[in-house]
Amino acid sequence: LWVIWFRVLFCYIFATLNIVRFYALDRVFNQKKPFTKVASLIAGAIVIVFNVVFCLVNQLVSDELTVQYVDTFEVCNVTQGFRIAALVTQWILWAGCAVLIFRLRNIQSSFNEFRESLAIFAVIIALLTESTVTYIHFKYYTLEKNRRIEKTLMDTVASNLIVWLIIGYPVIMSIFRRHAYEQSWVERLAKDNNKTAYEFTSNQPNTTSYAKMNDNGDSAFNNSQLNIGENETIDYQYSNMFVDPGSLRTDSSTLRTHGAYNDSELPMALRTNLHIRRPVLNSPSMFNSNSPAPLPGNRAVL
Known part of the structure; x- marks a missing residue:
């Protein structure tokens, strides 16, 4: 037996x-x-x-x-x-x-x-x-x-x-x-492009999240989780955002990056001369009909 x-x-x-x-x-x-x-x-x-x-x-x-x-x-x-x-x-x-x-x-x-x-x-x-x-x-x-x-x-x-x-x-x-080891494992999972299947986010504390336009032209969140693609999360840290808040002017020391700064490679929400506001779920934005009034000079608010 x-x-x-x-x-x-x-x-x-x-x-x-x-x-x-x-x-x-x-x-x-x-x-x-x-x-x-x-x-x-x-x-x-x-x-x-x-x-x-x-x-x-x-x-x-x-x-x-x-x-x-x-x-x-x-x-x-x-x-x-x-x-x-x-x-x-x-x-x-x-x-x-x-x-x-x-x-x-x-x-x-x-x-x-x-x-x-x-x-x-x-x-x-x-x-x-x-x-x-x-x-x-x-x-x-x-x-x-x-x-x-x-x-x-x-x-x-x-x-x-x-x-x-x-x-x-x-x-x-x-x-x-x-x-x-945890960071290495998360990066390894991210390379698989199976974030939904693995149910994890590669968004780290020092990165900036932003809303992504869907195919219908609307800004949307996916179950309160931002829909972030493989190359859409950029690790930028901010010191003093604007030299002159009235003009929204920046200088070269505003952004501290890990590589050469190239404004054209940034997402629209991170480029200069925009008043940047971190998106909050269900808050008004420029993508819906309840957006607040524009700032002086017809500058939009993100």
């Missing part, structure tokens, strides 16, 4: 869940198809059916054909046929993982985990090779204390190493370089 439903089933679940995850990434980024709720349910159902059927069949057949507990030695006798069937199934599953990992090697996304996946795959293949040699060559390894210790040690080290290959770098960076 323990060998079939815990040791074997756990190994199969880990391999099949990796296949489902890799298939989801392949479907989205390589095939350009959505991985919908229905698709995820189907994939999950296939995983459950495959694993349960394999273990259930081995549970229902005679113990003499699979795993039999020997009272005299207080050990389980695993038949050679069951060992071969279990190992062959494992090799087939991880061969499928290898194909999907290879297909995902060049996806341009924050979900590109090729190096981590390759490292985990290498650990799994090493462990699977060691298990194959042990189970086939040493048929009665359970009766040898040194062999049992070696097998247990290999399984323990490999299982813990796999976990730390996945979470090690994020955990260490989050502890010792939290802010820098």
